[in-house]
Amino acid sequence: MSDQHLDRLRAIVGATNVLSGADAAAFESDYRQVFHGRSLCVARPANTHEVSSVMAYCHANGISVVPQGGNTSLLGGSVPDDSGTSVILSLARLKRIRSLDATNATMTVDAGVTLNQARVKAEQAGALFPLRIGSEGSCQIGGNLSTNAGGTAVVRYGNMRDLVLGLEVVLPDGRIWNGLRGLRKDNAGYDLKHLFIGTEGTLGIITAAVLKLFPVPSSVSSAFLGLPTPEAALAVFSLMRRHLGTDVTAFELISSDAMTLVLSHLPNQASPLTDTHPWYVLIETSSNANQADAEAQLLAVLSDAMALGHIDDAVVASNARQAAEFWLIREEISDAQTKARGSVRCDISVPLSSIPQFIRETSAKVLSIAPKARMIVYGHIGDGNVHFNPLRPDDMPAEAFLGIHGAAIAGVIDHAASEMEGSISAEHGIGVAKRDELKVVRSREELEIAWAIKRALDPFNLLNPGKVLPTLSN
């Protein structure tokens, strides 16, 4: 039976584009090698029509399908279960940039185009595609959409959901919905694209999208601050929003422990500031003004903030190279943790106004569990989003730390976020890893509505089964 399925799939996508056995292994785990599964095979269609044929075949034969883009997700959403009965549908060969309309400020791309390719294409046309996340060289537009990717420019530009005007989607039964409209206003009927954005491939396969492009700002300025408290960081953010409005593009918090860790990971990189501080903030602004005027505007606000006691020290990048160094520090925190091994990674959000209380109270709770844990706390506090990742003490092995304290620490963090009307997954999604936790933090009504939608579009639960939605008891 399996052989027959493989033959039929080969007939659709070509023999070289059906991978099984050892050839499929790379697709059966995520890139971090945290989640592992088995598949019937990997199918690699070349275009929307082939995706449709694969889906129709699988639907007719009761075969479940796991869509996969760059496979860079963090919670197992793109990895099959252990059954070995699913087809992994790789979108990697759908990589045409279909069109770019500079006047309409839109670009239509296939799902398999990488984020970096999309950004470069926009740049070549004198425009900006603003999504900015660490994995941009590997992650694909289809994955960015199905996970509603966030990143470091959300304060100004929004999440991936806000950066798309239209979609093309293959439904679980193989029908194609062409919603590739490039319109900024369209109230003619239900806006179906939102069904497929952020639902992690459980309702349909996104095969192409119309992306919004933005004007390239005249100047970009960066600053690195040392501050006494998260309260002070929030006060600086409010001041900046008041005076610089939507020019505020990124506002990233870094804890003292995170700074120490990342600088030890980057031996050639010194801190931008002379002294150490309890907290750091990396700011980026985008402006229509020229570089000198924009920096003067930024400095004026920083001076005000310093006079008010919110900032202890600050340096504005004097050129693009120095700005890149600021960003290197921020972006290498993730790899520094991976290398250090033994961190409990949480990706929470709360209302901005609750950020200081959240950090203070949750840090205390974590330290009461593991008094010597290093508090690797960083992220997009301009969006209320903090990566709260307690790390094993220097003298405790990763396995021991995670085994003894991991679950308790994660529980404390997610519970605190939920209690403060926050989210247990601000940008990483749910995948399989946080699926059952969703049952605890979301209301019965919310999960029932989600299941009603799932059943309406995928009645046989064949599309990315076991992801996102927890099983509900009667």
Next chain:
Amino acid sequence: MSDQHLDRLRAIVGATNVLSGADAAAFESDYRQVFHGRSLCVARPANTHEVSSVMAYCHANGISVVPQGGNTSLLGGSVPDDSGTSVILSLARLKRIRSLDATNATMTVDAGVTLNQARVKAEQAGALFPLRIGSEGSCQIGGNLSTNAGGTAVVRYGNMRDLVLGLEVVLPDGRIWNGLRGLRKDNAGYDLKHLFIGTEGTLGIITAAVLKLFPVPSSVSSAFLGLPTPEAALAVFSLMRRHLGTDVTAFELISSDAMTLVLSHLPNQASPLTDTHPWYVLIETSSNANQADAEAQLLAVLSDAMALGHIDDAVVASNARQAAEFWLIREEISDAQTKARGSVRCDISVPLSSIPQFIRETSAKVLSIAPKARMIVYGHIGDGNVHFNPLRPDDMPAEAFLGIHGAAIAGVIDHAASEMEGSISAEHGIGVAKRDELKVVRSREELEIAWAIKRALDPFNLLNPGKVLPTLSN
């Protein structure tokens, strides 16, 4: 039976809040008196709990429900059918502003709060709620959400969908979904709010919302331009976006015929420009710079555009009073048409790059049908959205013009928009008036998905039945 229903509803919302007979008449037609229906009664619950009880009762008894906010919609979405069997559910008594969090830049309001009340409340807190439409004194937040309202500041701030973070919704069977989260990043499960935004009350009753607030810009500048062509207007828009980025807040086109009409409607208002021009544009920018600097920036771009031959004449408002006069001209076009009687109102959008071709070709087609029709063309061309409303010739009665040419003209306009991958309803929605046209311009797949969602949430088709979704043949 009817009496029993009324008694039960009186027990829920109080005797004085169930209106029937003559008392219900004002709710059975839209505010323009274009659509008329009959109802079993009007129920006016005071809070979410009462909405839930009304919905549960109607669901259990197979009674259809028509939700109604300010009743200012243009296509009949808030008016019941002729059967006299529906309950009109008025949200007008849900008018609490529940909370405002200045640091989080959010405000939680009941559905019945008017747009103007929300704007004033934000202003009092030193913030901006940016939705701007003509009916702001009457329309309600719940209606703005269920119709995804647009208006004149979409270029900078987006549509209503983009201005909300969380919702509270009563489902067709009376269950309450509390999704009142004030988070800028939240990928924990399906983002259900998008199901209820823009679906015109066919999937659930929005009872409250968390709205996004924005910083008040330091300065606002306005300019009024005379131009030779829509191509020139588009070139100016591109230039402005390139140099002023997201500072461009409004970019409104006005045709020569529209200008003539509105000035005759406003006898005390002169044109801001000395001469007449084939086309006019009203621009507004918002800036972090002070008034003088912002105006200088605007003037610099306008000078460039004039040197390039895109603009024939321009005046920048020298104060707020003059800016208000510019806006009066723009905003009174709608009333001027109503007073003139006999206009075919269409609300289309196309990709920005297609706007000039759309206007040129469609005007020619309309004039080939009715050679002396006045071309009242205006609207938000920065969003690709044009109100294309041919008006009867001066010497032809409204009834004759609409009777002879109305359907043909509307058909030509909507067909052209659809052919150019545009929308037949950019911001006014579908309601009942454009429902069957949706079947022509949307694919079978698109309507099937929409119906699948409708059936999943409202299996007995009791919530605003007959609105938005056309009946599909097998």
